Amino acid sequence: MAVRPIVVLGNPILRQKAKRVSRVDEFIRSLLDDMLETMHAANGVGLAAPQVGVPLRVIVVEYEDTRLQLVNPEIIKVSEETDVAEEGCLSIPHYYGPVRRHSAVVVKGLNRNGKEVRVKADGWVARVLQHEIDHLDGVLFIDKLEDPSALHYQPPEEQAEGARRIDQAEQAQVARALQEARA
Ligand code: ZN
Secondary structure, eight states: OOOOOOOOTTOGGGGSOOBOOSOOOHHHHHHHHHHHHHHHHTTOSEEEGGGGTOOBSEEEEEETTEEEEEEEEEEEEEOSOEEEEEEOOTTSTTEEEEEEEESEEEEEEEOTTSOEEEEEEEHHHHHHHHHHHHHTTTOOGGGSBSSGGGOEEOOOOTTOTTOOOOOHHHHHHHHHHHHHHHO
């Protein structure tokens, strides 16, 4: 297993539509392992393969007792009820903003053994699933802000435990990309 570098806003791979996986093999399983490790190292709750530079429909989600590793995930049912909460993204480090999501979803996909699974989720897991599946279509949370002016930059405390170290050049790239998106 290995921690892979996370690509940030401004990298065109984040805006591409990821390809379906035709076979869940050792390549995909090691990708899933690396994605979990990368997500843990970054203190994240979800990660999509394009965020580690791999344009395939693969996501991982981990929150409280839930650990999901999904290949070709598809949302097949959504609740009518929605709610708004602050989201962030490992590829848009230190920016946060309010996004409306379905309160509950059913997702169909393949597990790490290539077996079809259905996942019913609500609360934060439902939100993370929607965020990660959006990544597979090149959609980012900043595209869906309930109030675009509410996007805010909040860097972690200098010595915050587990705070992800972001390269200054990368942070400048993100700021530039955001500015271009607003222009
Ligand atoms: Zn994200």
